[in-house]
Amino acid sequence: MAFVRHLMSRYFFHISGSDPFHDVEGMDLPDDRAAWREAKRLVRDIENNLEPGGDWHLNVVDGVGSVFVLSVKSRRAR
Amino acid sequence: MPASLFIKRVEHVIDLSPEDRAALGSIRVVERSLAHREPLWREGDKPVQCAVLLSGFLCRHKVANDRDQILVFSVPGDFPDLQTLHLGSIDHNVLSIGASRVGLISHERIKNVINASSRLTHLFWRETQLDAAMFREWVCNVAARDSLSRVAHLICEMEARLAIVGLVENGSFNLPFTQQDIANATGMSNVHVNRTVQELRKRGLITWEARTVKILNKKALRELGEFVPDYLHQHSLA
Numbered sequence: 001m002a003f004v005r006h007l008m009s010r011y012f013f014h015i016s017g018s019d020p021f022h023d024v025e026g027m028d029l030p031d032d033r034a035a036w037r038e039a040k041r042l043v044r045d046i047e048n049n050l051e052p053g054g055d056w057h058l059n060v061v062d063g064v065g066s067v068f069v070l071s072v073k074s075r076r077a078r
Numbered sequence: 079m080p081a082s083l084f085i086k087r088v089e090h091v092i093d094l095s096p097e098d099r100a101a102l103g104s105i106r107v108v109e110r111s112l113a114h115r116e117p118l119w120r121e122g123d124k125p126v127q128c129a130v131l132l133s134g135f136l137c138r139h140k141v142a143n144d145r146d147q148i149l150v151f152s153v154p155g156d157f158p159d160l161q162t163l164h165l166g167s168i169d170h171n172v173l174s175i176g177a178s179r180v181g182l183i184s185h186e187r188i189k190n191v192i193n194a195s196s197r198l199t200h201l202f203w204r205e206t207q208l209d210a211a212m213f214r215e216w217v218c219n220v221a222a223r224d225s226l227s228r229v230a231h232l233i234c235e236m237e238a239r240l241a242i243v244g245l246v247e248n249g250s251f252n253l254p255f256t257q258q259d260i261a262n263a264t265g266m267s268n269v270h271v272n273r274t275v276q277e278l279r280k281r282g283l284i285t286w287e288a289r290t291v292k293i294l295n296k297k298a299l300r301e302l303g304e305f306v307p308d309y310l311h312q313h314s315l316a
Contacts, residue, residue, distance in 0.1 A: 023272070045273065
C-alpha cells in the first residue's frame, strides 16, 4: 500500500462560479487521466449547484499548477 | 448461532416459535475476524458457507467502468451472501469496512435447519426478498436522485438499519465509512461527497466527526433524501 501511494499525486478540484467550493482535501490519483475522469464525474455537482443563467467552473490543480479547466455556462434563452 | 442481532431484527415482524428460536440458536457458527478492507468473498468464489455479520460493517461491491461500485452495505444481523445457498457462486465482492466479525455457517447446516421448519425456510427466503427491496431503492438512489438527496438518503438508511439492531444512541451511530466509500456507493466523485457532506452539516442536518455520525434533524434529512423506511419492511407481517 505504501508503494502504491508513492506513485499517486494529489489533485485539487476547485469550483468557482455561481456556487464556489474550495477543495481543501484533494484526492490522490495515479495520473492526469484519472484526474480527468474524476473531473467529469464531478460535473454532477451542477445537479444541486447551478441555476439557469449561472455558471460553474472546475479548475483541477496539482502540485505544479492547473491541469484542467472545465466550464459549464448557462443562459436562459427566453 | 450467536444470532441475537438477526433474531432481534426479525422478531419485530415475525413471531418465532420457541422451537424456531431453539433451532436458530443451535446452529453451529465459526467466528472469523476481518481486518479493514479484507475480503470475505471475492467475485467468482463458490462459498460453501453463509456469513452473518456479528459486528462492524461489510460492503458488497463490483467494479464497473473501472470504478468501485458499492452495491449495498451490511450491518450487524445481516446475511450478505444468502444467494450462495442456491446460486452457487457469488457475483460480487464482499469486503470488511473497518474491522468486523462474521459468523460462518455451512450451507449444509442452514439447509438442515430450513428443511426441518417451513417457517424458518420462509424466514430466510424473506431475508433475500428484503435484500432485493434494498437494491431496488439503491437503484433509485444512484440513478434518479440528485447528489444531495443521494447522500442524505444513504445516511438515513444507515441510521434506520442500525436503529433496528439497537446500534443508534440519541441519533448517534458509528459509521466507519470514508468519503470514498460514500462516493463509491452513490456514484459520485470523492470531492463531490466532501462538498455534499459539508452542505448537510451547514444546513444543521448532521454532524460527522471521525467515525461518528449524528442526525440532528431526522425529519428534514429524510425529506431531503426522500427517505421512507417502508422498503425496509419492518412492520409486522401479522
